[in-house]
Amino acid sequence: MNAEPPAKRPGGRSARVKAAVHQALTDLAGERDATQLTIPAVAERAGVNPTTVYRRWGTVQALLAEVAALHGTDVPPSSSGDLRTDLEAYAIRTLADLTRPGGIAFFRAEVSPDVDERRSGLRECLQRATAGLDVVLEASRGRGERPPPPERLLDRIVAPLYFRVVFSVPDTGEAYARTLVADLFSDPS
Amino acid sequence: MNAEPPAKRPGGRSARVKAAVHQALTDLAGERDATQLTIPAVAERAGVNPTTVYRRWGTVQALLAEVAALHGTDVPPSSSGDLRTDLEAYAIRTLADLTRPGGIAFFRAEVSPDVDERRSGLRECLQRATAGLDVVLEASRGRGERPPPPERLLDRIVAPLYFRVVFSVPDTGEAYARTLVADLFSDPS
DNA sequence: CATCTAAAGCAAGTTGATTTGCTTTAGTGA
């Protein structure tokens, strides 16, 4: 979460505004529901003029997209040398991401835009979600192993996590995340 | 899709209005994006005064919820006598439901409401999604079999379908739905 | 330090959804 020093010149005014707005958005996404996540609200919380936000970002969606894109840029691969361990860590990290205060809001932001933008936005969102997975798989391949294809991992790990978080299914925690990986490894196909 | 005779007195005026509004909503959900799915728009399409819609339903969400709740009331179980066949049919039906013109809009409607309502709305939505599954499992049990628990089927069949539809993953068709069921059956755990 | 400029702030406007008070109409029941 590098909200403080985000851009080129850390001290510039725009940089400060940007940071304040990002922070305000993140906060509000966690506390308010989606319909109240409006530009005036974000601007007020950030102590910034609404016009500024309108001119720089235009829509709440764009803002959410930008913040989402920034988020997770700092996660280090941290490969443990064991595929299963890496996958468990990945699953747990993904789950934590989704269940953090405003986590779902960012997901929603990608699902809601109009059809034109949805394609690209979703692709990007999926890309980000998969990025950590690719690192894990690449490391595995580097070890000379033949890990499962990414689509399989999406189906077996990522999809169930998203589904259960979105539908607030009880008992969706670390233990469950581990179970998903375990099931995968006990499965010969 | 029983849009024509929905309520107690089929000929009543309110019943007619209700049907028209439901139909209009379904149509618009299919053609327009979410941000343009507004009460005035629905009212105009239905040939009804916006005020009426405001007073009867209040919000687009409530309307979507009502229509979603009605939808699928008419699906007959149609058990084939074989679990795998039934599950394939269920998976394909679910996929069709999700990919039909406005399918995602209804899903979104459940995910977006404010936190208070979300719980109950989602529970209901999940219930509906699972209803068909329960029928299939019940039939299986009636045959003296021991089918997998429902959570497992959610993880292995429903979740991947939702995920891939939401993220517009290519090649998400009947063949894929069948693959999900096949994977499940080739898996001993 | 003087100047230049991109971005922020401000103050009206504009737009479109939502509300409200009242009238009209279509079904119901005596």
Add this chain to the structure above:
DNA sequence: TCACTAAAGCAAATCAACTTGCTTTAGATG
């Protein structure tokens, strides 16, 4: 057939997000 009532229609007012033209300011450049 004639009141009676719940819901629909209408018109005007409200409210909030968004836009726009202009001014101000902070940081960059010489």
